[in-house]
Amino acid sequence: MADENKTQNPPQGFIRRFLAQPPDSVSKTIFIAVAVCLVASMIVSAAAVALRPTQAINALKDKQINILQVAGIYDPDQNVVEAFAAFEPKVLELATGSFSDRFDPASFNDRAAADDPETSVALTDDPAGIGRQGKFVTVYLLRDDAGAIDKVILPLHGYGLWSTLYGFIALEENGNDIFGLQFYEHAETPGLGAEVDNPRWKALWNGKKLADESGELQISVTKAVPAAGAEYHVDALAGATLTTAGVHNLVNFWMGEAGYKPFLEKLKAGDV
Structure with a gap:
């Protein structure tokens, strides 16, 4: 059964x-x-x-x-590709202010280099809040019809309120007059810190100067015009105190001794 x-x-x-x-x-x-x-x-x-x-x-x-x-x-x-061909990319060694032939500018990755201990340095004095700084960066030269340098485009980045801002600053051939500044990547607050993308604010940078006649860095991004004068001053972003401070800090960091100053001195002297 x-x-x-x-x-x-x-x-x-x-x-x-x-x-x-x-x-x-x-x-x-x-x-x-x-x-x-x-x-x-x-x-x-x-x-x-x-x-x-x-x-x-x-x-x-x-x-x-x-x-x-x-x-x-x-x-x-x-x-875009055809227009960009007007630029001459170069890998710059920050410490010496000289171009390096160690890397191919077409394939060099600035961010990867900044993360690699062999091509970067950990920062102890870090006003830009980036942690590590690459020893090499890619810069872009724009020449006039005669072959002389017309503008240099320098990458820079630093921490704002919520994010790291990545952008470029364009300088005239004298290495001191600013033609423009803009950021292409960030995550700042819409309507506040994100106003770094506002064309009206970006236009404020045109014609400003980095340093005075003695070479002392004076550029500032603040609410009040500093004693150095309006030619070195960009108005702060309304309601975005920390993002403004971040932009001020990152610009001063990259334009200073730890950044592009050795290169800018050579540019001013006509040695580039």
Whole structure:
């Protein structure tokens, strides 16, 4: 009799027992949720890998557009790659203020170099809040029709309120007059710190000077005009005290001894 029952009701395997459960059972619900999550994660991962080259191209294009804009030669109707060919990229060794042939400017990654202990230094005096500073950076020279330097575009970055701001400053050939400054990446508060992107505020930088006749750095981003004078002053962002302080600190850091000053002195002397 027992053998007959076994024949009529053969033991079910795990899959059959699982499938036999009601659709709203806890185990089926958990299984379906986990399966959907796994499939979705695989699709997202595959899309991220597939789109990575496109994202890299778009990031490079955006960076080139920002360099063109800060130099005042961006034309939305012109091909970005063709327009950017006007610039001469150089890898600069900050400590010496000289160009280095150790790296290829076309492939040198400033951020990766700043994270690599072999090509960066940990900062103890760190007003810009960047932690480590690369020993080498990529700068961009823009020459006039005669081949003389017209402008230099220098990358800079530093911490604001919520994020690290990455941008460029454009200087005239004398290495002291500012043509423009703008940031291409940050996560500051919309309507407050994010006003660093406001064209009206960016326009305030044009014509300002970094240092006085003695070479002392005077550029400031504050509410009140300092004693040094208005030619060294950019108005603070309204309601964004900490972002303003961050911009002030990062500009002074990068334009100072620890940053581009050795290079700027050579530029002023015509040794570049």
